[in-house]
Amino acid sequence: MSTAATVNARAAASSFTMKIQGLDAPTLSSLVRNLGRSLANPPAKARRAIRRFGKIVGKTRQRAWQSDSRWKSTVRLTAVGCILLAATVLVWALKDVPWSEIRDGTLKPVVVLETAAGGPLVRQGPFQGPYAEFSQFPPQLIDAVLSVEDRRFMDHFGIDVRGIARALIRNFDAGSVVEGGSTITQQLIKLQYLDSNRTIKRKIQEFVISLWLEWKLGKQEILTRYLNSAYLGAGATGMPAAARIYFNKDIGALNLQESALLAGLLRAPSQWNPIDNFEGARQRTSVVLDAMVANGKITAPRAAQLKAGFATLHPTTPTPRSGSWFADWISPKAGEIAGASPGSTTVRTTLDPRLQRIAEKVTRNALDTEGKVVGASQVALVAMTSDGAVVAMVGGRDYKKSQFNRAVTAKRQPGSTFKLFVYYAALKAGLSLSDQVLDAPVDVHGWSPENSSGRYRGWVTLAEAFARSLNAPTVALAQEVGLENVIAAARELGIDAPLSDTPSLALGTSEVSLLDLTSAYASVHLGKAPVEPWGIVEFRAAGQAKAFRVGSHSTPSVDLSAYRPDLLALLQLVVQRGTGREANPGVFAAGKTGTSQNNRDAWFVGFTEPLVAGVWVGNDDDTPMKGVTGGALPAHIWRDFMREAMTAPATGTLEAGATSPHSxxxxxxxxxxxxxxxxxxxxxxxxxxxxxxxx
Structure with a gap:
């Protein structure tokens, strides 16, 4: 405002004041009453202005109230939407979680396989020892693990918020991931229940399951499961297995230095295992000992003493791994026995480690020498007792290169080994070994099989025809007794593979496995049929006071005593002066040779007094070998195996004894x-x- 305007305003106010002051009291009173009546009853224009002003104020207030209501509704809807979205995400992420199995710890039951003598049967690949209870772990091992892996394990609720924050800060400072914030609970979940994919779904599952496990299981059970399932290098899964592999000790016998070494392997087992990286293991153990000092579990002088003595530590490799094909064969049955039982189930098998080593050595040497000359690249061998207990099994040349089990899974033409069933059917039809059959060209619906030599001998006895493995008289004999009876005879002795009702069946053109064929010959040795191959002696679940015998689940129902002497005579004749002379081990032996068309498969199956064994050689691609017959390479392998096998008693026992009175x-x-x-x-x-x- 300008100075002149200010002066004018002050003059007007002063003039008004002087006028008011110049009025007498009655006049002033009358003026005030008239002003009050004017305010109480304003003119029409003033009233309209007031009403308009009131309407404007009212509308403004209404709009403000409506705006506030809308804002509150928006907030409520947003909150409800967020809740529904979160619930939907949780349902999506957690719908596949096996809650009951996680609670019971039944996703991966532990099955411990033992040999017939009770020693560990270590298969190629991860080895998991017996499940250890919390009380079996030495306190120093638990201290070492918690010090280096999860120092606040006993305090957090499955998710360590402080640990995550600390890891984020250190990773940010370093510019890379140098520390993780996962707890032992989270590590257990990753090991046993969830895949390793870093997805939002898996992170949600890990978070929720961690909280749930802490509430449901408690600290001791979580730690027990973790120590039993963590991988620790050199094929060892779980602390009990690592203690055995690295130190040849039970888990409870570990000292502080050994405990620190194992705890250090948890972070990078393949990198720091002492068998492959002794210096790396030493350095990592020092880190663990320092962590134990920082955690107040040991003193600094004690840690220094242990570090200085590390050079005296000598980790040991596990015992030679044998029976790999056998372990693969028996594992499904062992898993069925263990079922969903928590903890471990120890299963004692029929495998004899000594016989297994002999079988592996003999087959390997044969392929490396004679096999190279004749073009045989693969081999299979099965050895069992007469009641079907499998004591040795070789499923190929090298398990590390091929785990395919040629003794169990592969089906090949058995050749003349199948003739056993033809002559058994003939004996059942009333024929005798001295009866004669014509060895001459034969024609069956346009098919004319020949003897391998190309020569014919005229009338020969059944015994001679079998010993010389003559094809023509065998086909004629099968036609005489009926192919349906030949098939029935094979079924009776335990062959359950599909058998073709064609004339060539008599010469072994229907494919069978070595295991089944060897079992059929075991029936002849036992004098009862059928013999079912089996591999489990007994089992004992963790916490059970006694073991339960398993053995064979089938009882041979066919009595062969009426035909066994003649069948034995036939099979002995083959070894004494027939096609199987090269298999003669110098003691009682009986068996049969077999060769498929074009020398693609060569077999020898037979038995001595204590053992029944079958051998097959050939090639995976079915290419012919160079003149190999069952009486050559397979017979040599069989003979060498039997000779060594009978030099000393077996190392194991197949009797369960007093520990398992109940079958x-x-x-x-x-x-x-x-x-x-x-x-x-x-x-x-x-x-x-x-x-x-x-x-």
């Missing part, structure tokens, strides 16, 4: 009772507690 027929029990539990061979009746299955 558990798992197959029959599982079929009879839906509630059957293999771990203790029991079932739940309608009333009362669980009962022992005695099928």
């Amino acid at each position: 558990c027929n798992i197959t029959a029990c599982s079929r009879s009772y839906r509630s059957f539990r293999p771990s203790d061979c029991s079932y739940q009746p309608y009333f009362g507690g669980r009962r022992l299955c005695e099928k």
Whole structure:
């Protein structure tokens, strides 16, 4: 405002004040009353202005209220939407989580395989020792693990917020990932229950399961599972296995230095395992000892003493790994026995380590020498007792290069080894070994088989025809007794492979496995049929006071005593002066040679007094060998195996003895009772507690 305007305003105010002051009291009173009446009853224009002003104020207030309501509604809707979205994400992420299996620890039951003598049967690949309870782990091992892996394990709730924050800060400072914030609970979840993909879904699962596991299991059980399932290098899964492989000790016998070494392997087992990287293991152990000092578990002088003595530590490799094909064959049955039982189940098998080593050595040497000359690249061998207990198994030349089991899975033409069933059918039809059959060209619906020599001998006895493995008289004999009876004879002795009802069946053109064929010959040795191959002696679940015998689940139902002497005579004749002379080990032996068309497969199957064994040689691509017959390379392998096998008694025993007075027929029990539990061979009746299955 300008100075002149200010002066004018002050003059006007002063003039008004002087006028008011110049009025007498009655006049001033009358003026005030008239002003009040004017304000109480304003003119029409003033009233309209006031009403308009009121409307404007009212509308403004209404709009403000409406705006506030809309804002509150928006907030509410947003909150509800967020809740629904979070619920949807949780349902999506957690719908596939096997909660009950995680709770019970039944996703990966531990099965420990033992040899017939009770020693560890270590297969190629990861080795997992017996499941250890929390009380079995030495306190120094637990201290070492917690010090280096999860110092606040006993304090957090599955997710260590402080640890995550600390890791983020250190990683940010370093410019790369140098530290993780996962807890032992989270590591257990990664090991046993979730895949390793770094996805949002897996992170959500890991977070929720961690909280749930802490509430459901508790600290001791989580730590116990983790120590039993962590991989520690050199094929060892779990601390008990690592203690055995690195130090040849039980888990409870570890000292502080050894405990620190194992704890150090958890972060990078393949990189720091002492067998391959002794210096790296030493340095890592020093890191663990320093962590234990920082955590107050040991003193600095004690740590220094242990570091200085590390050079005296000598880790040991596990015992030679044998029986790999056998372990692969028996593992499904062992897994069926273990079922979903928590903890470990120890399964004692029929495998004899000494016989297994002999089988591997003999087959390898044969392929490296004679096999190279004749073009044989693969081999299979099965050895069993007369009741079908498999004591040795070789499924190929080298398990490391090929785990395909040619003794069990492969099916090949057995050649003349199949003739056993033709002559068994003939004996059942009433013929004798002295009866004669014509060895001459034969024609069956346009098919004319020839003898391998190309010569014919005229009338020959059944015994001579079998010993010389003559084709023509065997085909004629099969036609005489009927192919349906030949097939029935094979079935009776245990052959369950598809058999073609064609004349060539008599010469072994239908494919069978070496295991089944060897079992059929075992039936002749036993004098009862069929013999079912088996590989488990007994089992014992963790916490069970006794073991349960398994053995063979089939009882041979066919009595062969009426025909066994003649069948033995036929098979002995083959070894004494027939096609199997090269298999003669110098003691009682009986068996049969077999060669498929164009020398693609060569076999020898037979038995001595203690053992039944079958051998096959050939090539995976089915290419012919150079003149190999069953009486040559397979017979040599069989002879060499039997000679060494009989030089000393077996190292194992197939008798379960007093430890397993009860035999558990798992197959029959599982079929009879839906509630059957293999771990203790029991079932739940309608009333009362669980009962022992005695099928």
